[in-house]
Amino acid sequence: MLSIKPEFALRIFSGEKTYEFRKAVHQQPGVSVAAVYASKPIGMIIGEFDILEVLSATPEALWEETRHGAGISHEFFFEYFNNRHIAYALKVGTVRRFEEPVEPRLVIDDFTPPQSYMYVNDDLSRMSRDATASKSKTPLFDWCDRVTA
Numbered sequence: 001m002l003s004i005k006p007e008f009a010l011r012i013f014s015g016e017k018t019y020e021f022r023k024a025v026h027q028q029p030g031v032s033v034a035a036v037y038a039s040k041p042i043g044m045i046i047g048e049f050d051i052l053e054v055l056s057a058t059p060e061a062l063w064e065e066t067r068h069g070a071g072i073s074h075e076f077f078f079e080y081f082n083n084r085h086i087a088y089a090l091k092v093g094t095v096r097r098f099e100e101p102v103e104p105r106l107v108i109d110d111f112t113p114p115q116s117y118m119y120v121n122d123d124l125s126r127m128s129r130d131a132t133a134s135k136s137k138t139p140l141f142d143w144c145d146r147v148t149a
Contacts, residue, residue, distance in 0.1 A: 009046060
């Protein structure tokens with residue numbers, strides 16, 4: 001599960017942001033899906049996406065490779081990776097947003113929002129298969145828009 005600021009999470013689900021940037025990435029092999037926890041003020045799990053690839057490079061090289069799908073400004077990118085020698089990007093594949101946001105404390109015992117990421121079991125993925133994922137604006141996104149406005 002990745003903790004992502006609401007504005008960036010919404011850009012991922014709209015297709016504007018096709019890379020999620022990280023200072024550190026998961027080390028467990030076989031992780032192919034990222035659940036998205038939209039941080040406060042939303043504070044909910046709003047969907048998931050397939051991880052097609054994990055890229056690592058110098059910030060300069062990574063920006064050149066990913067800028068077309070960054071969903072953030074050049075300035076924001078380089079401020080985020082300031083004083084870093086290696087930068088990471090998760091290439092976003094198929095996105096599945098939940099019709100209704102999921103309160104994480106209801107599905108994860110002793111939940112505390114991850115600082116960057118946390119490992120979760122496949123139950124969250126099963127929830128997404130049960131949810132209807134559409135490409136049109138859903139009630140969830142109306143709700144997110146109200147919270148982030």
